[in-house]
Amino acid sequence: MTPDLTRRQLLGVTLAALAASSLAACGPKGSPPGKPGLSWYGGDPVHEAMQELVRLYGSKHPDVDVVAQFSAFDDYWDRLATQTAGRSAPDVMRMSMSYLADYADRGALTDLSAYLGKTSETGKLISIDDMAPDIADSARIDGAYYGVSQSSIANAAFVNRDLVAALGVPDVDESWTWADFGTWAKEVGAARDDVYGSMDQGGSLQLFESYVREHGTEMFTADGSNLAFDQGVLEEWWAYWDDLRANRGAPPAAVSAEVAGFDTWPLAKGTTPVGFGWVQQVAFVQPFLDGPLDILTPPTAGTGTSGLFVKCLDFWSIASTSSQPDEAARIIDFLVNDDDAIRTLGIVLGVPPSERAIGLLDLDAGSAEQRAVDYVGRIADVVPPAPPAWPLGYNELLTLFTKLGQDISFGEAGVSDAATEFFEQAARVLR
Amino acid sequence: MSALGELRTLRRQGAHKGSQALSEAARKEERAAYLFLVPWLAGLVLITAGPMVASLYVSLTDYNLLQPPEFLGLANYLQMLDDERLLNSLGVTFVYVFVSVPLQLAAALGIAVVLNRGMRGLAFYRSVYYLPSLLGGSVAVAVLWRRLFGADGLVNQGLALLGVHDAPAWVADPDTALGTLVVLNVWTFGAPMVIFLAGLRQVPVSLYEAAAVDGAGRWARFARITLPLITPIIFFNVVLQIIHAFQAFTQAFIVSGGTGGPSDSTMFFTLYLYQTGFGNFQMGYASAMAWVLLVIVAAFTAINFWASRFWVFYDD
Numbered sequence: 001m002t003p004d005l006t007r008r009q010l011l012g013v014t015l016a017a018l019a020a021s022s023l024a025a026c027g028p029k030g031s032p033p034g035k036p037g038l039s040w041y042g043g044d045p046v047h048e049a050m051q052e053l054v055r056l057y058g059s060k061h062p063d064v065d066v067v068a069q070f071s072a073f074d075d076y077w078d079r080l081a082t083q084t085a086g087r088s089a090p091d092v093m094r095m096s097m098s099y100l101a102d103y104a105d106r107g108a109l110t111d112l113s114a115y116l117g118k119t120s121e122t123g124k125l126i127s128i129d130d131m132a133p134d135i136a137d138s139a140r141i142d143g144a145y146y147g148v149s150q151s152s153i154a155n156a157a158f159v160n161r162d163l164v165a166a167l168g169v170p171d172v173d174e175s176w177t178w179a180d181f182g183t184w185a186k187e188v189g190a191a192r193d194d195v196y197g198s199m200d201q202g203g204s205l206q207l208f209e210s211y212v213r214e215h216g217t218e219m220f221t222a223d224g225s226n227l228a229f230d231q232g233v234l235e236e237w238w239a240y241w242d243d244l245r246a247n248r249g250a251p252p253a254a255v256s257a258e259v260a261g262f263d264t265w266p267l268a269k270g271t272t273p274v275g276f277g278w279v280q281q282v283a284f285v286q287p288f289l290d291g292p293l294d295i296l297t298p299p300t301a302g303t304g305t306s307g308l309f310v311k312c313l314d315f316w317s318i319a320s321t322s323s324q325p326d327e328a329a330r331i332i333d334f335l336v337n338d339d340d341a342i343r344t345l346g347i348v349l350g351v352p353p354s355e356r357a358i359g360l361l362d363l364d365a366g367s368a369e370q371r372a373v374d375y376v377g378r379i380a381d382v383v384p385p386a387p388p389a390w391p392l393g394y395n396e397l398l399t400l401f402t403k404l405g406q407d408i409s410f411g412e413a414g415v416s417d418a419a420t421e422f423f424e425q426a427a428r429v430l431r
Numbered sequence: 432m433s434a435l436g437e438l439r440t441l442r443r444q445g446a447h448k449g450s451q452a453l454s455e456a457a458r459k460e461e462r463a464a465y466l467f468l469v470p471w472l473a474g475l476v477l478i479t480a481g482p483m484v485a486s487l488y489v490s491l492t493d494y495n496l497l498q499p500p501e502f503l504g505l506a507n508y509l510q511m512l513d514d515e516r517l518l519n520s521l522g523v524t525f526v527y528v529f530v531s532v533p534l535q536l537a538a539a540l541g542i543a544v545v546l547n548r549g550m551r552g553l554a555f556y557r558s559v560y561y562l563p564s565l566l567g568g569s570v571a572v573a574v575l576w577r578r579l580f581g582a583d584g585l586v587n588q589g590l591a592l593l594g595v596h597d598a599p600a601w602v603a604d605p606d607t608a609l610g611t612l613v614v615l616n617v618w619t620f621g622a623p624m625v626i627f628l629a630g631l632r633q634v635p636v637s638l639y640e641a642a643a644v645d646g647a648g649r650w651a652r653f654a655r656i657t658l659p660l661i662t663p664i665i666f667f668n669v670v671l672q673i674i675h676a677f678q679a680f681t682q683a684f685i686v687s688g689g690t691g692g693p694s695d696s697t698m699f700f701t702l703y704l705y706q707t708g709f710g711n712f713q714m715g716y717a718s719a720m721a722w723v724l725l726v727i728v729a730a731f732t733a734i735n736f737w738a739s740r741f742w743v744f745y746d747d
Contacts, residue, residue, distance in 0.1 A: 074689055078709045085496040102712055106497035257603035257693040258582055396711045399690070406694040410605050429711075 030091070030323025031067065037090030038331060039069040041076035045348045052344050057334055064327065084108050089319035091328040092335075095147050097313040100139055101224065101392040104146040110318040111144040115329040125329035127337050130354030134386045138312035141389050147315025148332050151350025152376055154310045154383070155210050156279040157298045162291035163273040167191040172274075177302035178211075182244060188273060189248025197249035199266050199275040200256040202241030203405025205398050207276050207298065211237055213307030213384070214300055220430070224391025227426050234419045238408055245409055253409035263288060278313070279372045280350045286368035293368065295375045309386040310376060312353060351376045393429035400425055490718035496708075500715060507719035517720070519695055520703040523609060527699065528676040531616040536668055539620035543627035544653070557628065564621030572615070573685030577602055580611045602686055605696035612682050612697060623668040630664030631657065662743045670735050677728050680705070700724055 031037045040050050047070050054068045069090055071079060077099060083089045084103070095103065103109050116136075117124025126148055128136045139147035164171060169187050176184070185197025201207045209219045217228045244250040251266055262268055267275030268288035275285065282293050297308060316332045318325050335341055342357045347369045352358050358377070363370040404422055407413035413421070490507055492500035511517050542560055546553055566572045579585045582600035590598045601607045634657055642652050658665075680701040683691065691698030691706070700720070708717030 081496050081709055081712065102495075103497065106495055106712075108497045253693070254600040254603045255582065258600055260688050393711075399706070399710065402690070403692065403695060406605075406692055410694050412605065412694050 030088075030319075030321055033324060034063060035065050035067050036092065036322075036324055036327050036331060037067045037069060038092045039076070039080065039090040040094035041071060041073045041096075042094075042348070043072070046070075049345050049348045053335065053341050056338075056340055056344065057331065060334070060338075061330075066331065084319070084321075087321045089321060091319055091322040091324060092331050093317055093319060094150075095139075095315045095317040097138070097311075097315075097390050098395045098398060100146060100315065100317075100389055101141060101394065103317070104139075104141050104144075105392050108320055109146040110320050110322065110325055110328075111146065112148065112318065112329070113145050115325075115332075116145055116148070125326065126333045130337075130356040132310075132354070132380065134310060135312050135353045138386070139315045139317070139389060147317040148336055149312030149353045150314045150316060150336065151280070151347075152310050152312055152353050152380070153278045153280060153350050154308055154376055154379060155207055155298055156277065156282070156375060157296045158267060158275045158277065158282050158285060159294040159296055160267060160270070160273045160289060160291065161294050162289075163195070163270060164188075167195065167273070172296070174297050176296075176299045178240065178299045179302065181299040182240065182249060185244055185249035185274070186247045194271065196251040196255075196266065196272050197244065197274065199259075199272050200241060200245065200250040200253075200409065201276050202238055202245075202250075202409060203256075203402040204276065205401040206278075208234075208237055208401070209387070210298060210307035210309070211301075213309070213387070214303065214305050215307075216305065218387045220387070220391050222388065224388070225430055227423060227430070231419050231423055234422060235415050238405065238415045238418060241405075242408060242415060253406065256409065257406060267293075278350075279375050280347055280369075282372050283347065283368040292366070292371075295371050297379060306383050308379060308383040310380045310383060311386040312350075314349060347372065391430055393431070396429050397422075397426060486718040486721060489715055490722050492715045493713075494715040494718075495712040496714050497712070503715065507716045508723070510716065511719065511723065516695060516698070517700075517703060520691070520698045520700045523696065523698055524677065524700040526609060527613060527616070527679065528673060531613040532669070532672045532676050534613070535617045535620045535672060536623055536665070538617055539622075539624035539668070540627050540665075542620065543624045543631055544657070546624075547628060547631040557625065561621035561625055564619040564624075566619075570681060570685055573682050576611060576615050576682070577686050603693055605694040608687070608693060608696045612679075612686060615682050615686075616676065616679065623672060626664060626668055627661065630661040634660045659744050663745060666735070666739050666743045670732055673731055673735070674728055677701075677724065677731075 038054065040046065042050070050070065051068060054066050057066055058064065067090075069079075070076075073096075076094075080089065080093065089108065095109070100109075112126065115124060115126045116128050118127060118129040128148065131149060132152070135149045135152045137145075138149050139145060159172060161171070167188060169184065169191055172181075172184060181198070188195060188197040212219045212229045212233055215229060215233050217230075219227065219229060221228045241250060245252065250256070251271065255266065255271070259265060262281070262284045265275055265285055265288075266272040268285050270289070276298060277285075279295060282295055286293055297306070300306060316335055318328045318332070322328050336353065336357075339360055342352060342360045343362070345352070346361060346363075351373050352361065358373055361373070363373065400422065404413065404418040408415055408418050489500055491502060491504060493503050493506075494500035546556055546560070550556070563572075580601035581587075582603065584601070586601065587598045590596075599607055601611050638656050638660075639652055642656060647655065678701060679699060683697045683699045683702050684705070687693075687697045687702075689702075689706075691702045701724070704717050704720040704724070707720065708714045
């Protein structure tokens, strides 16, 4: 049979096919009923625990078939951005503080105000009555709640006391100021030629935020439209770490530039007795060391003002395009409040966000996990209130800060030029 | 493309033959051909041309992926002139292209000439040397590279055996990180090598015999016979590898852990484009960058074709 199509018919068919496919791309695309999507980022421990939770939810709600999607942190965001642009974001997604404002300010997340409340209130699907206010409010932007907190975390210093003792340098405690710490770190570096004082934090915007807060301001203005601190504070910070690098108080630039996974941390390799990070990271570094890592509050300016804060940096959020937000809310409530879910998770997502949840955990006394939990509990009531959610563009500044820190450490840029550059770029990125 | 050529031939045949009935049959056949081409045309329009037109439009807008694009005109293109990181990434890319491509082609030609001397086990050696170009662009090899050239990597362990103890951490030092990527690209010389081998086989043996009779040495034969006769192959490889090198992404992405670091020393244009689009949600700017890359690649290809008339020798 010879197909007898005229050119016009052919054109018609092609256009119709094109129209159909483009229409399909524009229509509402949410998940099919009974099959809500749930996505998260993390390493293998997170994937294992979360998959167990998905099974658990399925056994408690046989009519719901949760569709799980998960990947490593960096890959997660490429995928989520593309999915969101295509209106097919998963109903429930793990959201990081680094991206929260990027998504929330652009209408990609549901305001959860209508769902949050006390267990006793009717119609409130997600109970947050166990959470401390700083934690419950972590994802609050302009009065709206864009995420439910998964954990409470804080900056911390990790100290390998065995190495300190072996080096024969004085012991350290939480009374340390940045000045004391610098002197001590150089002393450590002088004690042995394969050891340096501290992991290099010059490129860490997150520890720098605590440093800024010691100087009396927040990092960002309240509306997130600009930096709130003086350029001199940043120059001081970078000059401080430059001095440490020059005097063996911190490793040379190329050593720090190689740091990637926890196994490559100089602290984990025994190259420095001190490292810094978010408190739950102690559990990821500890396996590489024989002796226990002690958790201390980072050094302070010595003015009596602490810059530390306890906050949540990872959330469960609901996509604004979700076709079943109620089911999504029930899933979130399960993830943060169900006793079995809490026990299964342990601290793989961080120290749980409420006292009740912490009480349900059965951690070994003296384990790194237990020490992390203790640290958060110990400082929660003494540190000043947490800063507001990080503003739109935070992620871009985070990358830039690390890059400029490297420029300085490799001698590619001077401290004040780099600081000027950071302020100029921040003015462009923040709105 | 050959299908279109056949179509044209068909049409010409139809025009030649005056008979109404035959031309009708040819036309039917032509329609059938179009029908069979529909999947390919649909693919071209939906998967290549469509997205390209869309990205050209997006490049003129402020588009954060999550909200509808806002029209800006040429602002994205103008902003690039002030973007120091972008200009730096162009510099890094140019160094990469213009250092690694000549080295890679020289290695490919050298090995091809050696293999062409008809040694035993040629097929085996050809496969061995071709293997890296299959693996070189892969994630696994980039991960391996990071290990090889790390501070405690195999390369430095080897150097330590030779008595060199203060070797740098190659991938973590801005002065050497790009060099490791160049080495990685040179290592993947297998694909152009196979093409060179095919070209070398085409050179008539009688020419070498005649030259040998005239007393030409090995080098003279290579320079006066081999090189001129394979210039079309060299040209082909130069064009292809330059385009390929401009588009390099995976190696830098993996070796630098996605950062382009240390200190932007491995920040390829493509990597900066990717960070801008997916990390910073500036898809409009990223699209504009993609078009600039296209223009750069097209310009270099055009220059290559123009310059080829001065040095490429066609036998036929």
